[in-house]
Amino acid sequence: MTAQYGAHEVMEIHEVLSDTIDGINQFQLYRPHARDHQLRSIIDKQLQFMTQEYNNMVQAISQRGVTEAIPYRGPRTAAPVYGLDNPERQTPNTSLQEMDDRDVASGMLGCHKASASFRMMASLECADLELRRMLQQGAINCAEQAYEVWQYMNQKGYYQVPTMKDVTTGTMLNTYSTATTGQVRYQ
Numbered sequence: 001m002t003a004q005y006g007a008h009e010v011m012e013i014h015e016v017l018s019d020t021i022d023g024i025n026q027f028q029l030y031r032p033h034a035r036d037h038q039l040r041s042i043i044d045k046q047l048q049f050m051t052q053e054y055n056n057m058v059q060a061i062s063q064r065g066v067t068e069a070i071p072y073r074g075p076r077t078a079a080p081v082y083g084l085d086n087p088e089r090q091t092p093n094t095s096l097q098e099m100d101d102r103d104v105a106s107g108m109l110g111c112h113k114a115s116a117s118f119r120m121m122a123s124l125e126c127a128d129l130e131l132r133r134m135l136q137q138g139a140i141n142c143a144e145q146a147y148e149v150w151q152y153m154n155q156k157g158y159y160q161v162p163t164m165k166d167v168t169t170g171t172m173l174n175t176y177s178t179a180t181t182g183q184v185r186y187q
Helices: 007-033 037-063 101-123 129-156 166-172
Strands: none
Touching: 007 101, 007 129, 037 101, 037 129, 101 129, 101 166
16 A cells, blocks of 8 residues: 655645644634724635635545645735834733734734745645645745735835835845856856
8 A cells, every 4th residue: 555645745734734723713813803894804804715725725635636726816905105104113012902903913914924934845845746736825825815914014004114225225136137048068
């Protein structure tokens, strides 16, 4: 009898599924603390997607017929706002009652960023091509969800994007030029 998955794959999918459960539970904890209607809507949409994605992963490994991972489609609300505009001082909350929309969105963003990285790393340990692709799509989905939350935070002023002077940006970016496409010659 041949193994269905390698040891690394089993351990990685176990970790990804556990991480997904933790993320779903974490978002459920955040939901009552979200005051802004738009943020509550994002949480609800993402919770539904995360649960569906979890169920698809469980079904894929239990039936050994990995189904296509569903891509997350987050709305693109507006162009990013660049620059700092009197950012608020950040300190930890001293009680649960102090948790606000910024705290909720920041926790969501951190969860998605960690999960995106985690899933991509897990995909690199997979020999099974379909499992690998499912995890890669999961990483992309987390990145898309993170961007949706980031857009919300940026528009509310919770996540400001520092910039550099134009001359500094230009100097740094103009240090690169295209490579020639000729054959590499070895001596």
